[in-house]
Amino acid sequence: MKTHNDSPRIPRLRFPEFQNAGEWEVKKLGEVANFLKGRGISKSDINNNGTQPCIRYGELYTHYNEVIKEIKSFTNLNGEGLILSEPNDVIIPSSGETKEEIATASCVKLGGVALGGDLNILRSSLVNGEFLAYYLSHGLKKTISKIAQGDTVVHLYAAQLKKLTIRVPKAKEEQEKIAACLSSLNEVIAGEREKLALLQQHKKGLLQQLFPQEGETVPKLRFKEFEDSGEWDYFNGDKLFEPIVNKNHNSDLPILAITQEHGAIPREMIDYHVSVTDRSIESYKVVEVGDFIISLRSFQGGIEYSKFKGLCSPAYVILRKKTELENDFYRHYFKTTSFIQDLNKNLQGIRDGKMISYKQFSEILIPFPSLPEQQKIAACLSSLDDLIAAQTEKIELLEQHKKGLVQGLFPVGN
Template sequence: MPKLRFPEFKAAPGWKHKRLASFLRDSSGRARSNTTLPVFSSTREGLQRQDTYFDGRVLQNKNDYGVVPPGCFVYRHMSDDGSFKFNINHTGGEIAVSKEYPVFETVELESNFLLALLNEGEHFKRFAFSQKAGGTRTRLYFSKLCDWRAPLPTLPEQQKIADFLNSVDTLITAQGRKVEALKAHKKGLMQQLFPQDGETQPRLRFPEFEGAGEWEVKPLSEVATYENGKAYEQDIVEDGRYIVVNSRFISTDGVVRKYTNADYLTANAGDVLMVLSDLPKGRALAKCYFVETNDRYAVNQRICRLKGKQLASKFLFFILDRNPNLLAYDDGQTQTHLSKSNVLECPLCVPPTKAEQQRIAGCLTSLDELIAAEIRKLNTLKTHKKGLMQQLFPKIGEDDE
């Protein structure tokens, strides 16, 4: 019995564990390699068109594709961490996917209820992890999924829960769109506030600086000092004095952390820390982190520490973060390692006065704070949904498989 039940079902019988075999129907089809159907990948972020997921490329496929009819489920049957993400085709038409993806539909079972049960339910997570049989990957074939005994209420209660969770998902989606809209607004604003290639003045300038003269192109070596990070891998502790700034820390905006007590190279407020190495087409190369606090961060190897000499520190952060001149070293084929000379020779177009630098940095900082506030709201909604799931679904018991 779940802890939280809708009033009309409080007197209904308890949920029952039932094998999914009688509720699922294999719906996989096949399409030739030259199909005109849109090709999708089933990812943890949902169904994504392959040409979008792989930066404009559609992978060459010499074999048949699988076909997913509208309203059907699809998922990758192999996982590196034991977690699986199920997706439903809501595109309105058939789509092509890898022929290795299982495809199925539900019979006398609410699809969105099952989707929540599979993607977010603790019962299924336990079952999925139990399928690991040696090796590094967990395999969940469709036949194994059919063997799972899922905790199920009556169909009307399934529909009620699904409708309620869909309403919460609608709120989460709307908040997510708001965050993405703000990020897009910031990107567009930066294109206006900074000169484009071949230009020495931005298209948008604050009124008080309209007659302040053209911006100047200078190598980074003229406006900042540089120092390479140090090796901390042998000095990691569970809870140390310093947070180790590595590429993972910067790429997750400080969420994933390691600690140390060593102080080979530390950072102070106003320093800009930048990733020097990343895989081909990675999202961490030249990504920067702005230090707000003294004596709290240790700079790891493959990270550099930059201190502004003639630039406002926060302006240096905004103009250097994922700078196109540095990203140009990524050939898309091999791992990129930015050298000290690569960074110091990077040309930067800067305003003639520090006052204008600070004005631009202040504007973008305010926008970042607004984005961060909306992200916190988004995370709160996600946490709220997780709590509801724990209440709306029976607690996992020792005998559940």
Template sequence: MENNVIPALRFPEFTDQWNSDKLGSIATFSKGKGISKADIDENGATECIRYGELYTVYSEVISEIKSKTNLDIDSLVLSDANDVIIPASGETQIDIATASCVLKAGVALSGDLNIIKSETDGVFLSYYLNNAKKYKIARLAQGISVVHLYSSQLASLNVNIPSPDEQTKISAFLMSIDKRIKILEKKKAELEHYKKGVMQKLFARTIRFKKDDGSDFPDWEEKKLGELGETFNGLTGKTKVDFGEGKPYIQYMQIFSNSQIDTSQFGLVKIEDGENQSKAQLGDVFFTTSSETPNEIGTSSVLTVEVDEVYLNSFCFGYRPNSLDELVPEFSQFFFRSENVRRKVIKLAQGSTRFNMSKLELVKIKFDFPKKDEQVKIANFLISIDKSIEKVGVQIEDSILFKQGLLQKMFV
């Protein structure tokens, strides 16, 4: 075969061309053996991998095993260290082209897994197949409702393989990037967990801030939501043809997905002169009125910036505080998503297959509110945590983009 293959990006100590071959010439193939979901036991004696976990749990390298089974070990197919596994069936062609290297020997491999054994570095091969050859593998898969990938098809795949030393260097480098990403993801998850815990304590008042002079803030006051503001409706009288151009409006997912309105995500709607439509303003709290589950009803988001002319979608309603000194916008974004508030709001859900909530009932609920100065202290503290979470999130995104850029140039 043609042997004139050099990647665009490589480590300087390597200059030799990569060797072109068929995967079937450098590897042997076998299949796993059935392990059903019912066979999984968290106290099982044998670690195991089910094919569905390649989509949901694992990436290119499998070092820690999630599942265990108590099936007779003699009835199982066990891994050798360095095995590369690829699903033998799946829902789509692109999903099935998912390779992972098993670093441990003795792991039971379930049915519907193609097992690739070779002298090639398995970690290198899994990264290589998942990136340089992903779409070619996808095109090999056959089927309509269920897609299948056979070892004979994998064997026909053209591959380009560097020297063992270069394989090892590439594998170690890419694993180091993935390790950094996992560390950052763990850090982000820990910050999110910390925020959730501290929010519960702040709004349950098991912890309290002090005033700047060290004295206590006043007790929180119980008030009905209707005493502090009033509700208003979203857009009325609009049809599908009215959307896509015109004035900005707050969309349902802007409310559902974030505690504060992302002003870069407005939709557009036609508003004629003289129309009687409610406009959103700084400090407004928006609630979803309908959801598929009771736990999602009344999800809130707050407009924390000044806007000129912005409307609200028709599947949500707004709540406008009488005074931003009584209900500080930055405080509201956390308060209405706190566990104490959500417990009360969820009780308003009505329905069976689809759940709805009455805004008239919402304003009757009594909540405990702190004074403005304490609201500001709470908001500033939680915002600082959010900024830390956002910073780590950006680092994760940057690392993933960096890895993707490398993968496009390091393989041929």
């Protein structure tokens, strides 16, 4: 693949066999595709045992990428009145929550799939469907977001899409080559995502086996050197952890976001935008490395751990160990399903947005195996975390590569 100039009708990256194929043709989308509208398929119409494959518009955001080869949903709705796909159809939502997400196109490779309401259907014999789906989803994403209408609910109408200026290679073989290149990369990314899912599933299984479940005093899976160590001890939470309220700071520490995915992490490290005043920061608590934080969502996702020193809202409860123990052991334990269930047993009537108190935490029985066993379990799970982090980073790098590739494979400009 070679780089080219920045002509608005020639992509920056072009396959060698098309270097002398000339400029891409400028067309209106309505000139190369016929437009149809999907027909309503409600959520209640979905049936796992149904015989008619179908696609609902929301699935373009949550399940499918630019090329659809397998169908997720089925219905028993009669074929009469349904709009059925033809191979190479491109679908794009006609409604969504944001202008950015609505520019999401997919090529349906299968015929006979019922296409639900709130879907614009583009049917063309002149343009390769996969090529067009990638082009609309990436090369023209910003342009499409600009023509979408509405704020709370965003709409994208066929009349607007028909007027969209697109650039198309004269040779259909070039369209197919671009589509095949991006689809092969998508397959690589999908394969890496499957590996990540397997690692995450493996960790989930280990968490269930390395910690005792309800009614048990020893885990199902135990390292050989601890098999004869007897039952685990259990103590109330206040015997192992104490609440910390330290507001002695000059507001010069980073403000931490308390998240279920990343734990306690400086806000600037993630996409977290909440403004706070200097006066409100004065009341913030100091969080030290190794502290645990009870958040507003702890009854859903457990207790968070901080690998950073910083400040957090006074609404949160900060816990610090008061006896010798392995922090990483409890970092994992406080995210287990069994602990979250124990947490909720003491929280009758609590609702989203309510804080779990230290008193409620202190009444929960928490396992306390020997320190060497804590350390062994922590090391096992932390090494798996490292593998998951490395796999996640690999996927992110592939996504960045894809982003750069689609920017180079389509001409610049509108």
